[in-house]
Amino acid sequence: MNYRQATWERETESGEAVNEPLLSEKRTETVTHDDVDLPDELVRDELTLPEPAEPEVASHYTRLSQMNYSVEHGPYPLGSCTMKYNPKFTEDVAALEDGAIHPDRPDEYAQGTLAVLHGLQEYLAEIGGMDAVTLQPPAGAAGEFTGLLVARAYHRSNDEDDDRREVIVPASAHGTNFASAAMAGYDVVELPSDEDGRVPVDALEEAVGESTAALMLTNPNTLGLFERDIEEIAEIVHDAGGLLYYDGANLNALLGRARPGDMGFDIMHYNVHKTFASPHGGGGPGAGPIGVVDELTEFLPDPHVREADDGSFEFSEPPESVGKVHGFHGNWLVLLKTYAYISRLGDAGLKDTSAMAVLNANYLASQIDLDVPYGPFHHEFVASAGDVDAAEFAKGMLDEAVHPPTTKWPEIVDEALMTEPTEALSKDQLDVLADAFTAASQKTPEELAAAPTTTAAARIDQTSAARNPRLSWRDVEEAVEEVDE
Amino acid sequence: MQRIQHDEADRTHELDESSPFAPQTPQEVEEMLSAIGAESVEELFDVPEAVAFDGDFDIEAKSEFEVVTEIEELLGRNADRTEFLGRGHYDHYVPSVVDYLSLRSEFLTSYTQYQPETSQGFLQALFEFQSMIVELTGLPVANCSMYDAATALGEAATLSARVRDTSGSRVLVPETIRSERRSVLENYADGAELAVETYPLADGNADLDALAELIDDDVVMVYAESPTTGGAIEERLSAVATLADDHEAAFCLGSDPVALALLQEPAAVGADIVVGDASVLGLSASHGMGLGLFAVTESYLRQAPGRLVGTSETADGRRAYTLTLQTREQHIRKERATSNICTNQAWVALRTAIHIASLGASGLSALAEESVTTAAEAAARLDDVDGVSAPVDDRHHFREFVARTDRPAAEVVSELAEQGFLVHEVGEFEIQVCVTETNSGALDDLVAAVREVLA
Numbered sequence: 055m056n057y058r059q060a061t062w063e064r065e066t067e068s069g070e071a072v073n074e075p076l077l078s079e080k081r082t083e084t085v086t087h088d089d090v091d092l093p094d095e096l097v098r099d100e101l102t103l104p105e106p107a108e109p110e111v112a113s114h115y116t117r118l119s120q121m122n123y124s125v126e127h128g129p130y131p132l133g134s135c136t137m138k139y140n141p142k143f144t145e146d147v148a149a150l151e152d153g154a155i156h157p158d159r160p161d162e163y164a165q166g167t168l169a170v171l172h173g174l175q176e177y178l179a180e181i182g183g184m185d186a187v188t189l190q191p192p193a194g195a196a197g198e199f200t201g202l203l204v205a206r207a208y209h210r211s212n213d214e215d216d217d218r219r220e221v222i223v224p225a226s227a228h229g230t231n232f233a234s235a236a237m238a239g240y241d242v243v244e245l246p247s248d249e250d251g252r253v254p255v256d257a258l259e260e261a262v263g264e265s266t267a268a269l270m271l272t273n274p275n276t277l278g279l280f281e282r283d284i285e286e287i288a289e290i291v292h293d294a295g296g297l298l299y300y301d302g303a304n305l306n307a308l309l310g311r312a313r314p315g316d317m318g319f320d321i322m323h324y325n326v327h328k329t330f331a332s333p334h335g336g337g338g339p340g341a342g343p344i345g346v347v348d349e350l351t352e353f354l355p356d357p358h359v360r361e362a363d364d365g366s367f368e369f370s371e372p373p374e375s376v377g378k379v380h381g382f383h384g385n386w387l388v389l390l391k392t393y394a395y396i397s398r399l400g401d402a403g404l405k406d407t408s409a410m411a412v413l414n415a416n417y418l419a420s421q422i423d424l425d426v427p428y429g430p431f432h433h434e435f436v437a438s439a440g441d442v443d444a445a446e447f448a449k450g451m452l453d454e455a456v457h458p459p460t461t462k463w464p465e466i467v468d469e470a471l472m473t474e475p476t477e478a479l480s481k482d483q484l485d486v487l488a489d490a491f492t493a494a495s496q497k498t499p500e501e502l503a504a505a506p507t508t509t510a511a512a513r514i515d516q517t518s519a520a521r522n523p524r525l526s527w528r529d530v531e532e533a534v535e536e537v538d539e
Numbered sequence: 540m541q542r543i544q545h546d547e548a549d550r551t552h553e554l555d556e557s558s559p560f561a562p563q564t565p566q567e568v569e570e571m572l573s574a575i576g577a578e579s580v581e582e583l584f585d586v587p588e589a590v591a592f593d594g595d596f597d598i599e600a601k602s603e604f605e606v607v608t609e610i611e612e613l614l615g616r617n618a619d620r621t622e623f624l625g626r627g628h629y630d631h632y633v634p635s636v637v638d639y640l641s642l643r644s645e646f647l648t649s650y651t652q653y654q655p656e657t658s659q660g661f662l663q664a665l666f667e668f669q670s671m672i673v674e675l676t677g678l679p680v681a682n683c684s685m686y687d688a689a690t691a692l693g694e695a696a697t698l699s700a701r702v703r704d705t706s707g708s709r710v711l712v713p714e715t716i717r718s719e720r721r722s723v724l725e726n727y728a729d730g731a732e733l734a735v736e737t738y739p740l741a742d743g744n745a746d747l748d749a750l751a752e753l754i755d756d757d758v759v760m761v762y763a764e765s766p767t768t769g770g771a772i773e774e775r776l777s778a779v780a781t782l783a784d785d786h787e788a789a790f791c792l793g794s795d796p797v798a799l800a801l802l803q804e805p806a807a808v809g810a811d812i813v814v815g816d817a818s819v820l821g822l823s824a825s826h827g828m829g830l831g832l833f834a835v836t837e838s839y840l841r842q843a844p845g846r847l848v849g850t851s852e853t854a855d856g857r858r859a860y861t862l863t864l865q866t867r868e869q870h871i872r873k874e875r876a877t878s879n880i881c882t883n884q885a886w887v888a889l890r891t892a893i894h895i896a897s898l899g900a901s902g903l904s905a906l907a908e909e910s911v912t913t914a915a916e917a918a919a920r921l922d923d924v925d926g927v928s929a930p931v932d933d934r935h936h937f938r939e940f941v942a943r944t945d946r947p948a949a950e951v952v953s954e955l956a957e958q959g960f961l962v963h964e965v966g967e968f969e970i971q972v973c974v975t976e977t978n979s980g981a982l983d984d985l986v987a988a989v990r991e992v993l994a
Contacts, residue, residue, distance in 0.1 A: 092911060093937075139648075158626060167614065170613055229871075308586070336889060379719050379726060416571075509659075512853040529679070
């Protein structure tokens with residue numbers, strides 16, 4: 055397959071070679087506010103911004119779009135990111151005028167929105183096997199932070215547990231786990247991986263104690279492996295007085311097959327944008343609802359939607375709420391799309407999702423001529439690029455009409471290529487992807503260094519970007535002026 | 540179960556139990572299983588029996604038409620009311636071009652730009668978003684990935700504590716800050732062992748004397764808003780900045796891109812950090828969904844949270860864009876990371892950028908000026924009503940203002956709602972009214988309703 059991104063070669067007025075010029079290089083305007091009824095000292099002297107006509111706006115962003123890879127261009131197998139097809143009808147649902155209401159509307163005038171939120175809370179509680187769900191966290195990482203705030207509030211409510219200052223995180227966990235724990239004021243205890251890629255139960259037993267607040271676990275983990283000892287792990291953590299936290303990044307592999315609540319998890323977050331396919335354009339927006347077991351419900355963020363005796367819905371503040379983690383009610387449009395997606399699939403569709411995601415991952419793993427340690431895999435696996443630098447390997451894959459996997463992570467596997475095909479890829483597409491692995495593995499170091507050649511931009515020097523940060527039009531202008539001098 | 544949508548299609552692998560978004564045919568499933576060496580898909584699940592789930596969620600699958608119809612019906616239960624609501628979240632008209640361009644699949648279904656060579660379009664769009672915020676704030680560094688104004692404020696507080704040479708534990712915010720925003724801030728502050736305290740306002744602006752009394756060398760950040768939660772333009776920003784500076788505290792200003800198109804540049808009044816909600820352009824009211832605005836001064840760059848896009852060069856010498864300064868981030872130095880922010884609101888940032896581009900400098904400035912004149916006009920018209928005085932604060936206002944009512948505000952708000960108009964209740968005898976281009980056409984009707992309610 056040959057795929058070439060659009061390129062739009064041009065020189066700016068200063069002679070710099072660019073793809074599409076910046077808006078600021080095309081047409082700008084400086085305006086002043088002479089007629090406004092405000093004292094001069096409150097008003098800015100002038101404002102300079104682009105002043106394109108609508109056709110120019112349309113062609114600028116259309117060209118930019120054509121220099122961007124997407125799920126519909128081809129495989130996008132970024133491990134742990136669950137980049138799958140996003141059904142189109144959810145966009146129409148999100149555009150419904152009746153859903154575009156102000157967050158401060160009194161509940162009685164927002165019954166429709168509240169009904170959707172309540173319905174989604176119920177769906178997610180059922181899918182996760184949790185007792186209660188809150189939808190407020192606006193991202194997966196925000197869900198982690200919120201979950202830890204709930205854990206902290208719970209421990210604080212038990213006076214003798216107030217000094218539980220540690221959160222245990224396996225080495226294979228998502229980087230955000232560490233940061234979320236730190237944000238909530240916890241010290242992180244890192245747990246190495248066992249020889250079989252899973253949490254070492256012995257080491258866990260040694261790590262837990264009176265200062266353990268929680269263990270954060272992804273299951274299946276980032277190697278795509280199910281933590282088979284989960285019951286024992288839960289018992290160890292609970293016996294030590296800690297809570298078990300489920301990172302929902304890989305829930306797509308378990309839909310309808312196993313539920314975090316049934317495995318002994320006390321708190322979990324859902325990456326609804328991954329598991330339930332709302333588009334995360336450029337990385338977002340997502341949403342990170344959290345589910346908790348009964349004894350933690352009272353600590354959920356304010357507000358939480360509940361059904362009143364008369365069947366109406368209302369926002370209510372749980373009695374010992376941790377407060378708020380978003381200024382309003384979270385990322386409503388993402389939540390609405392999630393509700394639509396789950397409604398569309400139903401039980402059978404959800405179960406089928408995990409079945410096909412797991413099938414696709416195992417099939418693809420079997421077709422790749424690289425070392426793929428561990429197994430069997432749930433919806434992702436980690437191949438090793440071996441002697442080749444994984445980042446270089448990825449550049450080689452870019453020329454094969456696919457997006458490469460997540461690279462160099464988790465660090466448990468040398469030169470890791472963390473691959474998640476999702477259920478949305480057909481066998482055809484999986485074969486294309488497998489061929490891309492093969493093609494990249496056959497390239498010489500020189501060929502890899504010269505890649506990519508089919509993308510809108512050739513290899514980009516990321517080191518110099520960090521050494522000499524140019525972060526805005528102003529910086530670009532200055533740089534151009536310096537060259538001219 | 541009958542599924543009209545797919546029963547007819549032969550691209551489903553198991554006719555009765557299939558996802559419409561998984562394309563495998565039964566034959567392909569067989570081929571794949573045989574390549575793996577497995578008998579069935581079930582065999583691939585490595586889940587111990589004790590924790591396996593074999594129940595039902597009782598969620599019935601529906602056709603696309605059924606889902607759309609159901610959600611239309613549900614959302615139709617939102618009462619038809621004209622909103623004059625604001626207080627930190629505003630409804631401006633979003634031009635159609637924003638939808639058409641941002642919904643292009645190449646933008647909508649892409650992801651974090653880990654491979655910059657194939658993500659130049661989104662990276663350039665984010666770079667341009669950053670640039671627009673830099674122009675509006677006058678500060679040299681803006682990121683493109685915060686959730687909303689409240690969480691951006693939380694990140695600002697912990698950032699202030701990190702960049703300060705000496706330790707400190709207090710954050711000062713105006714007493715009129717939205718309680719929700721303060722609550723979010725407190726959750727961020729708590730983990731960093733900071734305490735949030737308030738300073739009073741005098742006639743709608745910061746009370747400088749009281750602030751001077753409260754501030755000491757233990758303060759890491761002073762926060763002020765302009766416009767304030769009550770819609771007043773803050774006239775004492777430079778003085779607040781000076782007070783903060785005298786104690787080596789960061790000065791953080793809360794605002795939004797429309798207000799910044801008109802008001803004095805934050806950099807010029809001494810702001811070290813600007814936060815706010817940027818999605819005031821780009822999204823409709825969206826039940827409070829947002830995009831955090833976050834800009835900082837140069838010296839905070841390497842401690843700043845969130846994703847940053849910078850320029851670089853390609854191997855063939857062309858300008859290109861890439862995520863940069865990632866050494867600060869949790870996916871690189873996870874043990875020392877201080878923020879978990881990823882690219883989360885990137886698509887909203889794209890929409891905001893397209894909205895600003897389509898307005899242009901003159902359109903954005905005009906919108907900002909209109910926000911002052913319509914607020915003044917609406918206040919004057921309500922002030923004409925017997926039993927109402929508006930605005931309460933003798934200040935200039937932006938989009939919204941507080942009005943005093945002779946009757947209890949709760950009664951006024953509730954009776955107005957029955958008549959079709961939603962306004963905020965902000966005090967025992969105070970309501971707040973917000974006017975933008977999306978509701979100004981109903982201002983006559985609102986004034987008439989207020990007259991009737993106060994009669």
